[in-house]
Amino acid sequence: MKAYVEGLGVWAAGLEGWTACRDVLAGNRAYEPAPLALPPSPLLPANERRRTVATVRLALQVGSEAFAHAGRDPSATATVFTSSGGDGETLHGILDALDSAELDVSPMRFHNSVHNAPAGYWTIATHSREPSTSLCAFDASFSAGLLDAVAQATFDDRAVALIAYDLPYPEPLHSVRPIGSTFAVALVLTPKPTPASFGRLMLSLGEEMPTPTKMTDSALETLRRGNPAARSLPLLLALARGDHADLVLDYVSSNRLAIAVAPPPW
Amino acid sequence: MQPLRLTAFSLITCLGSGLEAMLAALQAGRSGLNRRHFEGGLTTAVGEVVLPLHSPLPPGLAEFDCRNNRLAALALQDGAFAAAVAAARERYGAGRIGIFLGTSTSGIASTEQAYRRRDAQTGKLPADYRYAQTHNTFALGALAARMFRLGGPAVVISAACATTAKAFGNAARMMAAGLCDAAIVGGADSLCSTTIYGFRALGLTAEAPCRPFDEARDGLSLGEAAGFTLLEKAGSRGHRDDILLLGLGESNDAHHMSTPDPRGQGARLAMERALASAGLGTREIDYINLHGTATRVGDAAEDAAITQVFGSQTPCSSTKGATGHTLGAAGIVETIISALAIRHDFMPGSPNTQTLDPALRCGYLLKTRSGRVARVMSNSFGFGGSNCSLILGRATP
Numbered sequence: 001m002k003a004y005v006e007g008l009g010v011w012a013a014g015l016e017g018w019t020a021c022r023d024v025l026a027g028n029r030a031y032e033p034a035p036l037a038l039p040p041s042p043l044l045p046a047n048e049r050r051r052t053v054a055t056v057r058l059a060l061q062v063g064s065e066a067f068a069h070a071g072r073d074p075s076a077t078a079t080v081f082t083s084s085g086g087d088g089e090t091l092h093g094i095l096d097a098l099d100s101a102e103l104d105v106s107p108m109r110f111h112n113s114v115h116n117a118p119a120g121y122w123t124i125a126t127h128s129r130e131p132s133t134s135l136c137a138f139d140a141s142f143s144a145g146l147l148d149a150v151a152q153a154t155f156d157d158r159a160v161a162l163i164a165y166d167l168p169y170p171e172p173l174h175s176v177r178p179i180g181s182t183f184a185v186a187l188v189l190t191p192k193p194t195p196a197s198f199g200r201l202m203l204s205l206g207e208e209m210p211t212p213t214k215m216t217d218s219a220l221e222t223l224r225r226g227n228p229a230a231r232s233l234p235l236l237l238a239l240a241r242g243d244h245a246d247l248v249l250d251y252v253s254s255n256r257l258a259i260a261v262a263p264p265p266w
Numbered sequence: 267m268q269p270l271r272l273t274a275f276s277l278i279t280c281l282g283s284g285l286e287a288m289l290a291a292l293q294a295g296r297s298g299l300n301r302r303h304f305e306g307g308l309t310t311a312v313g314e315v316v317l318p319l320h321s322p323l324p325p326g327l328a329e330f331d332c333r334n335n336r337l338a339a340l341a342l343q344d345g346a347f348a349a350a351v352a353a354a355r356e357r358y359g360a361g362r363i364g365i366f367l368g369t370s371t372s373g374i375a376s377t378e379q380a381y382r383r384r385d386a387q388t389g390k391l392p393a394d395y396r397y398a399q400t401h402n403t404f405a406l407g408a409l410a411a412r413m414f415r416l417g418g419p420a421v422v423i424s425a426a427c428a429t430t431a432k433a434f435g436n437a438a439r440m441m442a443a444g445l446c447d448a449a450i451v452g453g454a455d456s457l458c459s460t461t462i463y464g465f466r467a468l469g470l471t472a473e474a475p476c477r478p479f480d481e482a483r484d485g486l487s488l489g490e491a492a493g494f495t496l497l498e499k500a501g502s503r504g505h506r507d508d509i510l511l512l513g514l515g516e517s518n519d520a521h522h523m524s525t526p527d528p529r530g531q532g533a534r535l536a537m538e539r540a541l542a543s544a545g546l547g548t549r550e551i552d553y554i555n556l557h558g559t560a561t562r563v564g565d566a567a568e569d570a571a572i573t574q575v576f577g578s579q580t581p582c583s584s585t586k587g588a589t590g591h592t593l594g595a596a597g598i599v600e601t602i603i604s605a606l607a608i609r610h611d612f613m614p615g616s617p618n619t620q621t622l623d624p625a626l627r628c629g630y631l632l633k634t635r636s637g638r639v640a641r642v643m644s645n646s647f648g649f650g651g652s653n654c655s656l657i658l659g660r661a662t663p
Contacts, residue, residue, distance in 0.1 A: 001443050084402065095381045098459045103306035110464035111524040111649055114370065115403055115424030120650025123518035129535055131516035132652065133432055134425045136403035144421040148436055151443040172390050173377075176397040205445060207361065207417060252420040253411055255361075 007070025007188035009062035025240035059118035066186035082145030088169035180226020274350030280313030299475035313489030313590025332373035364446035368429030368453035370594030373400030426648030431597030452494030476560035478584035489590020513544025519651025530571030558584020
């Protein structure tokens with residue numbers, strides 16, 4: 001099963017946007033994670049920007065960057081959203097309210113608590129009525145999303161955007177589900193090469209695979225291990241270098257996802 | 267789409283355990299909803315499942331223990347269903363059976379309880395709390411994989427109330443892509459304070475059992491359920507009672523996070539895409555199982571969509587008055603109800619609905635009716651404007 005990458009968006013401390021990320025991963029610039037300030041998404045109306053939760057801002061940020069990079073219309077493109085944990089602040093706010101005598105859950109928190117909240121805001125912001133799904137596979141959420149997006153691109157013969165994001169939970173949830181730092185990534189995938197395509201991915205799933213690919217830079221490896229969406233880093237590295245690469249990502253149980261990355265020409 | 271075969275089913279709702287219990291309740295027009303008083307002065311009818319006192323989780327999977335996983339495990343352990351999965355495992359191999367499940371709140375009730383037991387000094391959650399195995403959205407997928415010792419693709423979909431309808435789409439794509447030969451599709455959602463008080467905050471919970479499409483309808487009744495089906499390729503050897511998945515359409519409203527588009531444009535698109543994917547016209551649909559949660563705007567929006575696509579003739583009803591709104595599980599519950607309608611040639615009525623809203627124009631059925639049912643459309647719509655319509659049909663015409 002294969003797909004072509006025609007757009008990328010990235011957001012993490014020290015990797016603000018694909019250009020910065022590519023420079024770091026290609027070895028042109030040192031990885032220096034600084035405290036992260038996410039800009040308000042231009043996709044949202046001004047009154048929505050302040051009150052929008054972090055997962056939504058992250059998803060909209062990387063999604064809009066990837067579509068701009070691809071030069072593709074988001075309103076006509078199907079989407080796959082994937083995240084292990086959803087929005088921690090929202091979750092904590094609800095759980096805290098349910099531990100009070102009033103049991104007053106904020107209605108906005110409640111609708112923001114659904115796992116598909118970023119998908120909902122994305123489809124509203126981009127006026128997209130195209131199919132959208134929202135997935136979770138714990139630490140393998142990125143692999144599961146990639147597999148679903150490529151299957152959909154292949155099966156429905158259409159462009160599909162994958163948007164993956166996770167960010168640290170507040171305490172006390174952080175102690176039971178420690179996510180290291182914020183990471184979000186988006187890929188615009190097509191079933192056939194387009195003039196904008198810059199990488200081909202060939203996917204295979206199986207149990208008899210080499211161990212998952214690690215990052216050689218220890219800080220990037222910490223980032224990769226600490227956030228389910230950052231498990232995409234070996235793939236981003238291959239795309240940044242524009243080389244042929246064979247890499248392996250963790251999947252569910254003892255399965256692994258092998259990805260053969262190839263730059264043009266194909 | 268290439269039709270897929272639904273070869274085994276398992277279902278637990280407030281109407282009982284198993285397909286026979288559901289069939290009997292639907293044919294008798296019985297509701298499983300009962301008024302209940304909750305803390306904080308809330309009275310609302312719910313469709314509650316009476317679970318056994320002892321955990322049904324197999325030894326070795328005790329760390330998954332929570333209400334949602336107990337409900338799911340009970341349904342997964344159903345004798346005929348578990349035997350069908352075991353046979354499929356034998357036939358295709360453990361790595362060739364995918365798991366495509368859905369839930370909206372997973373085991374969040376365990377986290378609600380853990381928050382109430384936070385350490386007074388440190389604020390820490392109790393040591394016996396298990397996030398990954400209970401709260402995380404993927405818990406259900408991990409549980410099913412462990413219970414059946416399966417190693418194929420596995421993912422949990424969480425797209426609010428369209429979740430377990432959409433899971434058929436994920437399964438169909440992965441089967442078409444050749445990544446698995448069979449799939450367990452379904453899921454579970456259970457009553458929890460998050461949804462009970464969350465829907466109260468939105469002003470959407472009714473006090474009396476919900477009355478879909480009634481002129482006096484005043485909100486939804488939450489329910490809980492677990493349901494699963496085994497999906498196989500249509501060419502595989504089948505049984506005369508098998509049901510086919512003929513078509514599937516997904517769309518988004520692109521309108522509002524928690525209010526449907528009043529013009530029903532997203533819902534209409536999902537239905538039209540399902541018909542196109544099945545290669546069927548509206549006259550070939552004998553009955554429509556509506557999303558129909560009994561909210562004022564939700565039912566009106568769906569009615570607008572139905573009448574635009576089908577007119578007013580096609581018999582349709584919501585079975586939420588019988589089961590309650592089981593949120594992420596609603597898609598699989600109503601898929602199985604649709605399968606029963608086809609197998610037993612009947613169209614379920616709408617318990618609790620007394621007087622149809624004269625402003626709504628679809629061919630709504632108040633009472634259960636007998637009649638040939640060869641093909642059914644089942645609608646599931648959710649928060650975030652997430653829509654999915656499925657079309658099911660008879661394997662043997």
